Amino acid sequence: MEPILSVANLRVDLKTPRGTLHAVRGISFDIAPGETLCLVGESGCGKSMTALSLMGLLPGSATRTSDTLTFEGRDLTRSMKELMRLRGNRMAMIFQEPMTALNPAYTIGDQLAEVHRHHKNSTAAEARERAIFLLEKVGITAAAERLSQYPHQLSGGLRQRVMIAMSLMCGPALLIADEPTTALDVTIQAQILRLLADLQRDLGVSILLITHDLGVVARVAHRVAVMYAGEIVESATAADLFRHPRHPYTRGLLASIPIPGRTPPGERLGSIPGTVPSLIGGVTGCAFRDRCGYAEPRCAEDVPWKSVGSQRWRCIHETLPAVAA
Template sequence: MSPLLDVEGLHVRIPLEQGMLHPVRGIGFNVSRGETLCIVGESGCGKSLTSLSLMGLLPRRARITATRLRFAGTDLLGLNEDALSELRGNRMAMIFQEPMTSLNPAYSIGNQLEEIYLRHRKASRSEARERAIFLLEKVGITAAASRLSQYPHQLSGGLRQRIMIAMALMCGPELIIADEPTTALDVTVQAQILRLLKDLLRELDMGLILITHDLGVVARIADRVAVMYAGQIVESGSVIEIFERPRHPYMQALLRCVPIPGRTPPGASLGSIPGMVPALYEGTKGCAFRNRCDYAAEPCASDPVPVHANRGSTWRCILSEDESLIHTSKAARSAETAAS
């Protein structure tokens, strides 16, 4: 069965005074119905720009190209703005990172929920209201009917995020893109939102792309993971393979930054990655991670960096699988020794 979303060779370029910025560089992935793909990486790696390019919401100056960009058999690159507008919010929906800035403070919750349904379903106001109440109850909001007259500032962060999820579900989309939907929430509410997304995904047979930098969130909800660095996917595979057998030095370094329950003592020093994500202007060559990598060598500056594949995983590195896994084992032993 063909995937719901199929992306190959996606590039985003933005002309600036300093030159042509190239923040998304030839990435590819796919998502099937009922599946969760997590795109993980530091801030500035191109995750949000990738999601905006799928929805056709890039800045006017941005230029997008792709070898293949298909949603449910439709070529997204071939659609004009009217066709994209008909698709957005209807068959593809997005949950943005900060609901307080995504919800309009001048309109009630009911108006904002109903507007989507009225726009895409040509339904009556009463039908839209019934749909809004049903979905507010579905996402765990009590006294749903009374919430419709409230405004965003009258609600807590957890309630606002649940309303954003209900808004994304108003037209029964086939794909939801969630851009760090739990970043601004406390741990308890975060767990509730993740459980809700997982239950809705299974119940409604949707595809879900979850963008995050939180590896704990990835471990709880992902089926597959795409690790993004400097505009490229440097490693991808099943969530089990990525966490148990990380091949790319960047993913290995990210895991060293995470405390291990039961092993990392309180107050112990965690790993860190020196430096920062480079600015990616046109003409960048070689591995963008080489200036921060413990295993960088002269061939890392060459272009292109080889891509390996095994066990359904792919990774972009000069290291072979055996070499990368040796480094993983050494790092794990060092972490255990430090924690003992």
């Protein structure tokens, strides 16, 4: 099956007063039709910058390059007009914080209808009917009455549902969700995740879900790409990644979350010392080596890719030692 989105050697550089910041450093991945790929990692690893680069929403100081960047067979780097025809239509994005993504000066109805009228050349009545249908689809009651409300009149969970409905107005084939549950409490978070899974099942949408929450990944992912310091350091099916993480960074992330039924109450969770390194200037070897308990002098050299089954990872170790140094 041909991937709906294909990315090879994607790089995003930003000019800063201190030099060039290499926010995304040569990442590659594919997303199949109807698949959920989760992009995970700490804040500052380049996840959101990856999403913005796919949508063509990078700041003016950014430069995007790639060997391949295609969506449904179309080259996203060739024409900004072509990208603008696809954006909001065939590919859509759910932003991290709906209160800042929604325009406070316009009603929910106006904001939902705008994208449909622009891309589908529909009448106001047709766009309104579509908006009501999707608000009901995402679980909002009294949908017709909600159209006249403003974002500040809705709760965080309702605003996020409006954002999801807005992204679905034109029936996209790809949905990019940038940490859609971060600002929500656990109950609403579970509802949003269940909603995304139901929408994918009913509509066949492919999803690129960006998150730092491995609990979210375990619920929804088909495949996972672990990102660190602007690079993908490991990728695998969700089952393989949780069963046998290969990269030290992946292991550190998994050790930092409790396992239901296995982690005793009150037990201290694992942690990863240090912080993500600066990506200004050149980065050589393994960017994780200064935080890694398995690091060796050769980690400063070029690190090869290894693969077993569905898993690919970038590390000098084929199998990690049982105990870190």
